[in-house]
Structure formats: C-alpha cells, structure tokens
Amino acid sequence: MSRVIFPLIVVLVLIAIPILGVKVAGLHLLFGVVIPYVAFAIFILGxxxxxxxxxxxPVPFRIPTTAGQQRSLPWFKQSRWDNPFTTGEVIVRMALEVLCFRSLFRNKRIDFRQLPDGTPILRYSPTKWLWAFALLFHWSFLIILIRHIRLATVPIPGPIEFLDHLDAIFEIGLPQLYLTDLTILAGLLFLLCRRLFIPQLRYISLPADYFPLFLIISIVCSGMLMRYFLRTDIVGVKELVMGLVSFHPHAPVKDIGTIFFVHIFLVSCLFAYFPFSKLMHMGGVFLSPTRNLANNSRYKRHINPWNYPVKTHPYEEYEEEFREFMKQAGIPVEKE
Amino acid sequence: MYDADKIIPGLIVFLIIVLFPYYYTMGRMVPAPKPIKPTKYKKCVEPLSYMRAAHMDILDAWRDEVVRHEKRVYVSSTGKEWDMSLQNECLRCHDNKAKFCDRCHNYLGVKPYCWDCHFEPNKIKELPHKMMTKETM
Known part of the structure; x- marks a missing residue:
C-alpha cells in the first residue's frame, strides 16, 4: 500500500510548496519565472x-514477430499495416500506433470460466477498456496542451482559437466548460482505478506508476479549480507567460491567485520529471523496434554493426602456405 | 549514435513543435492590453480585483436572475443597489465595447456570446426606429 501512499504524499507536498512559497514567503518571481524556465529547460535537454x-x-535485426502475413509469394495476401515491407507501410503502422494505439486495441484477456454443465473453458476475449480510456486520456491531454498555446501567443493562431472554441462547443456555464476537462478526468480516474482495483495490476504497479497519475490528476484539478471555481486574473497570467516566451520575464502581478502558482508549479514538476520517467514513452513509441522496422529481412541483408573483421584463412591460402610440406608428405594438392 | 539520419530529424521535429510559442513570439515584447476605464464613474458594482477576475460570474448570475426569476435589482457587497442589466447598467459607464471589453477578450482569445443578443452601445443608433424600446436602450 505504501507504493500508493508514498507518491500521493509526494504530490501533496508538491502542492504545499508553492502555497507556502507564495503565500508565506512571497516568492512570486521564483515560482512564476525561475522554476518554469528551469523545468522547461530540463524537459527539452533531458x-x-x-x-x-x-x-x-544498435538495432541490427528486424524483429519479424508481428501480427499478420508478411510479404511473400504473390499469391499470399500481405497484411500491409501489420507486417509492413516498405517505408510507406511502416509510416502507416506507426501512425496507427501513435494516433490510434493499435497494439492496445488488440488487448486480450484470458478468461477462465465454467460452462453450465461444469466443463471448464479457457478463452481469450478481446477487452477494449484500456484502449478506450487510454485514447480518451491521451487525446484530451494533447488538446488541452494545444489550447494552452492561446496563453503563449499574440495574436492567437486561428487553428488554436478554433480548437478552443470547439472544446467549449456546448457553451455550458461561464467561463464555458471544456469537454476535454471532463474526458481527461474520466481517463485518468479509469487508469488509476485499474491499477488500484485489479489485483494483478496492483501487484506490478510501482510508485513510478502512481506518481505521474497523481501528478496529472492534481494538475487537471488545479486547472479546473482555477477556471471554474477560484478565479484568477487571467490577463495577468497571460502577461506572465508572454514575458516568459518573449524572454522578457517580469515578476507576476501580485493578486494573480495562489492557485495559479500551484498549477504552474505542478506543471513544472511534470516537465522536469518527464525525461527521467516512464512518461518518455512519448518519444519512445517512435523508437519501438517492433513497430518502426519494416519486415524485409528476407529481401535485404542487414549487417550487424558491431561485427568485427574476422580473420579468415581459406584453403587456397593454406595450400599456398604449406604446398611444399604437403607434397613432401604425399598429400594431394589442387595446384601443382 | 546509430540511425542518426532518422533520430536527428525526429528531434528537430520535436523542437519545432515544443518551441512553437518561442519562435512565434521571436522575443518581441507584447504589451498587456489596457482597457479604457470610464472617466465619469469611480466605482464598479464590486471591487476592481473581483470584477477583473470574476465579472463573468456576475453577468451569468444576472442573466439567470432576470430571465428566469424576473429579479432586476442586484445588491452589491457594499449594500448598493444596481439594475441587473448589461445594456442599461454595465454599458452606461463602459460605453465602448471595442476599447473596453474587446481588448482583454481578444488578447486571451475569448469570444463571449453576450453580443449574440445584446447590442453594442454605439450600434443602438443604427437600429430601426421601432426597435428602440426602453428595453433595448
């Protein structure tokens, strides 16, 4: 259980730090300018x-353990997106993987149950929950990140404004409710509950699995609190962010609201933590050898890059070297 | 490093995406919007800091009170009474939408739907005469 409690306490401490730092110590400049800069730099460089x-x-070998028929003789129908042969087909497979989580879609569950007459049966049934909620979470997160660009650009690019409008399409409340705020929460809660309540998953879950979940949940909650409940001076927030992106940083307006500092500090933590954690699957998915290599081992020779030059001594050279001795010993030679 | 021909372009794409706000701004100073405040009146319905952050709450609550409950008087935190009306109360002092409302809203990319139903102060004169009832004034 400490594997859950420990990361939870860490996140609570992370929430407390900016509250104390800003409310008690008045370190607006540190939390508004210095930490975000440092965190972003760590993120990029890390x-x-x-x-x-x-x-x-090195990834010298193609890993052909992919689903589907590989390219073979012309009368076998190749499964192009699952077992690609050309770069174009690989790009399609990667796009399906990155944008649609195709390999999660194939998730199967081993189902052990008994028929009414008592015969035990084992079957593999598809289970789509993880795929659905993972997709929901990741896409929501992406849209949320993209629409935050409205706070870092002047003038706001049209597509960003359009996305922002689309996200609040139902015009619920004022400020209008973003749909992604609800969907990301649904996705996160599912991902958390599945770790907490499925015994096998709880057994293999580590603090490093819970920490990002708690951290992102608190980021979402602080953001929602800021937008829907505790108001912040949003013009002051954008002024601060514009100062950061234009490299003319200045101390934030004083009455900007502590909740904003909580939000930006948690986001800074996420960014700084990112390169050193499992969150790097964002970059790693593009480097998955089972996804990004074409299965063309039977057509193209792939040389192992760490092959060292092997010293060979073929028979011709051998005979050249020992011909006289061989002749003396009466051993037949090929060349006289 | 292996596969540099793919890794390096990939990293460049990553940088192009995440550094977007930086090169979009190109280090240019963007002044914060300065809405023109009314000169004749000193005090708004509620204190300035509250109005700045939460005016949409008041407008939203006023609309619901008027439309659903026909309640038209708002008692502020200082005990003063105000007419719950965007056009007759707010716009009486803040009489320039472009120089007051729009400056911050455009800066933040906010497009409030107030003006789907309400008229801007200076647009009222352009209306046909018959529509100039007291309610639209």
Missing amino acids: FIWRVIYWAQS
Whole structure:
C-alpha cells in the first residue's frame, strides 16, 4: 500500500510548496519565472539526452514477430499495416500506433470460466477498456496542451482559437466548460482505478506508476479549480507567460491567485520529471523496434554493426602456405 | 549514435513543435492590453480585483436572475443597489465595447456570446426606429 501512499504524499507536498512559497514567503518571481524556465529547460535537454542515449544502442535485426502475413509469394495476401515491407507501410503502422494505439486495441484477456454443465473453458476475449480510456486520456491531454498555446501567443493562431472554441462547443456555464476537462478526468480516474482495483495490476504497479497519475490528476484539478471555481486574473497570467516566451520575464502581478502558482508549479514538476520517467514513452513509441522496422529481412541483408573483421584463412591460402610440406608428405594438392 | 539520419530529424521535429510559442513570439515584447476605464464613474458594482477576475460570474448570475426569476435589482457587497442589466447598467459607464471589453477578450482569445443578443452601445443608433424600446436602450 505504501507504493500508493508514498507518491500521493509526494504530490501533496508538491502542492504545499508553492502555497507556502507564495503565500508565506512571497516568492512570486521564483515560482512564476525561475522554476518554469528551469523545468522547461530540463524537459527539452533531458528529452534530447534521453533520445540520443537510446540511439547509442544498435538495432541490427528486424524483429519479424508481428501480427499478420508478411510479404511473400504473390499469391499470399500481405497484411500491409501489420507486417509492413516498405517505408510507406511502416509510416502507416506507426501512425496507427501513435494516433490510434493499435497494439492496445488488440488487448486480450484470458478468461477462465465454467460452462453450465461444469466443463471448464479457457478463452481469450478481446477487452477494449484500456484502449478506450487510454485514447480518451491521451487525446484530451494533447488538446488541452494545444489550447494552452492561446496563453503563449499574440495574436492567437486561428487553428488554436478554433480548437478552443470547439472544446467549449456546448457553451455550458461561464467561463464555458471544456469537454476535454471532463474526458481527461474520466481517463485518468479509469487508469488509476485499474491499477488500484485489479489485483494483478496492483501487484506490478510501482510508485513510478502512481506518481505521474497523481501528478496529472492534481494538475487537471488545479486547472479546473482555477477556471471554474477560484478565479484568477487571467490577463495577468497571460502577461506572465508572454514575458516568459518573449524572454522578457517580469515578476507576476501580485493578486494573480495562489492557485495559479500551484498549477504552474505542478506543471513544472511534470516537465522536469518527464525525461527521467516512464512518461518518455512519448518519444519512445517512435523508437519501438517492433513497430518502426519494416519486415524485409528476407529481401535485404542487414549487417550487424558491431561485427568485427574476422580473420579468415581459406584453403587456397593454406595450400599456398604449406604446398611444399604437403607434397613432401604425399598429400594431394589442387595446384601443382 | 546509430540511425542518426532518422533520430536527428525526429528531434528537430520535436523542437519545432515544443518551441512553437518561442519562435512565434521571436522575443518581441507584447504589451498587456489596457482597457479604457470610464472617466465619469469611480466605482464598479464590486471591487476592481473581483470584477477583473470574476465579472463573468456576475453577468451569468444576472442573466439567470432576470430571465428566469424576473429579479432586476442586484445588491452589491457594499449594500448598493444596481439594475441587473448589461445594456442599461454595465454599458452606461463602459460605453465602448471595442476599447473596453474587446481588448482583454481578444488578447486571451475569448469570444463571449453576450453580443449574440445584446447590442453594442454605439450600434443602438443604427437600429430601426421601432426597435428602440426602453428595453433595448
């Protein structure tokens, strides 16, 4: 249970830090400018470091354990998106994986049950819950991130404004309710509950699995609190953010609201934590060898990059070297 | 490093995406919007800091009170009574939508639907004469 409690306490401490820092110590500049800059720099540099670190590992072999028929003789129908042969087909498979989570869609569950007459049966049934809620969470998160660009650009690009409008299409309440706020919460709660309530998953879940969930849940909650319940001076917030992105940072307006500092501090934590955690699957998914390599081992020779030059001594050379001795010993030679 | 021909372009795409606000702004200073405040009147319905952050709450509550309960008088936190009306009360002092409302709303990309039904102060004169009832004034 401490694997759940510990990350929860960490997140609660992370929430308390900006409250104390801003309300008691008055460190507006630290929490509004310095920490966001540092966190973003860690994110960018850490991300690049991580990817380059991964790229140190050679991937010499195509891994053909993919679903579907590989390209073979012309009368076998190739399964193009599952077992791609060309780069174009690989791009389609990657797009399906990154945008639609195709491999999660194939998630199967081992189902052990008994027929009415008592015969035990084992079957593999498809289970789509994880796929559905993972998709819901990730897409909501992406849309939320994109529409936050409205706070970091002047003038706001048309597509961003359109997305913002689309997200609040039902015009519920004032400020209008964003649909992604609800869907991301639904997705997060599902992902958390599945770890908490499925015994096998709880057994394999680590603090590093719960921490990002708690952190993102608190980011969403602080953002929703700020938008729908505790008001902040949003013009002051945008002024601050514009100062950051234009490299003319200035201290935030004083009455900007503590909840804003909680929000931006938690986001800073997420960004700084990102490159060193499982969240790097954002970059890692593009480097999955089972997804991004074409299954063309039977058509193209892939040379192992760490092959060292092997010293060979073929028979011709051998005979050249020992011909005289061989002749003396009466061993037949090929060349006289 | 292996596969640099794919890793490096991938990282460049990553940077192009995440650094978007930075190169979009290009270090140019963007002044904060300065809405023109009314000169004749000193005090708004509620204190300035509250109005700045939460005026939409008041407008939303007023609309519901008037439309659903026909209640038209708002008693502020200081005990003063106000007519619950965007056009007759708010716009009496804030008589320039473009220089007051729009400045911050455009800055933040907010498009309130107030003006789907209400008229801007200076647009009222353009209305046909018959529509100029007391309610629309």
